[in-house]
Structure formats: C-alpha cells, structure tokens
Amino acid sequence: MNILLIILASLFSCAGQLCQKQATTVSGGRRPLLLWLGGSVLLLGMAMLVWLRVLQTVPVGVAYPMLSLNFIFVTLAARWLWRETLSLRHALGVILIVAGVAIMGSYT
Template sequence: MIFCLLLAACTLTCLGQIAQKMAVESWRGAPAGILAKLATPWLWLALLCLGLGLLLWLLVLQHLEVGVAYPMLSLNFVLVTLVARFVFKEHVDARHWLGVGIVMAGVLLLGWQA
C-alpha cells in the first residue's frame, strides 16, 4: 500500500514537471504579460499535480523513514527522462541512459530493504 502511495506521489510530481514544461512552451508567442501567463491551463495543472503529489508525499513520510523514501523520488529522473525522449523528442545520450539505469538500480536496492 505504501509503495503505491509512493509511486503515485512520483507520478504526480512527474506530471507536474511535464505540465510546467508545457506551460512555458505555451508562453512562446503569447502575450508577455504576467496575467496572460497566469491564465495558462498548463500552469494550473502543474500546480494541481505538484500539490497533490506533496499531499501524498506527506502520507508516505508517515509510514517510511525519510532516508528510504526520499531516494525513491529519484524515479522522477527516470520518468522525466522517458517523457523527454519519447514525448518531447529530446536527445538523450548513452551516458544519460547509463545514469538512469544506475538510478533504477539504486531505487531497487533501497526498495528491497524497506
């Protein structure tokens, strides 16, 4: 159960990061005023996802030690890299993929002990 909450917190945080990217992309060519930027639906979606992710994170911290739980958030690096590569068509080199693999191995090791 707790790992489902942790995975949901990671997923919401990742979605929040993606929505932030979409928000700033939508600002290109848009009016420069702050009110126009604040009216961007992507910005509000980012805030919603990040806020819900924070609430779930607080639930996770009630049940797991922070020394175990916090490194698990490294899954966000993996998820965001996958989205960057396959959704935003960004180049991800071999060194980056190696880093993603090492992060995944670390998360697995930590998850095994919890």
C-alpha cells in the same frame, strides 16, 4: 502499499514538472500558459499530499531516495513527448538510478 504511494507521488510530481515544461512552449497568450501552470500547481500539490502520507509510514532516509524515480519518469516522458535526445551518459545514469531504487525498494 508504501511503494505504490511512492510511485504515485513521483508520477504526480513528474506530471507537474512536465506541465511546467509545456508552459514554456505554448503560444497564444496568457490563458494557455496559466492553464499549464495551474495544472502544474495542482499536480505538485497532489504529489505533496501523497508524499506526506508516505512519510507517515516510511523512514525519510529510505523514502527520499525513492523520489529519484522522477528522473526516470521525466526522462522517458521528455523523450516520448518532445523527442528529446537521450545520450549514452544520460541512459547510464538512469540505469544506475533504477538499480539504486531497486536496492532501496527492497526495504519498503
């Protein structure tokens, strides 16, 4: 259950960050910008609430490194949504993060 909550917190956080990125690309006035930023605040707030639940049951020294999942989710989403390039160095970094999360995840 703990790992699912950590993943959920990361997904909400990732979605909020993606909304921020999208806010930087919109045109057409203030309304679209405010909608994307409002979505970001809402999603990041939800991430915080889930994260607080995680911290009730998982030691912070174990839980916090798990937020590295954000790097993975944001990288994959940016590649898919905006066709951002993924260098070999970046890909290797993501692989190392996955390995670290897997090692840390064995604790929860």
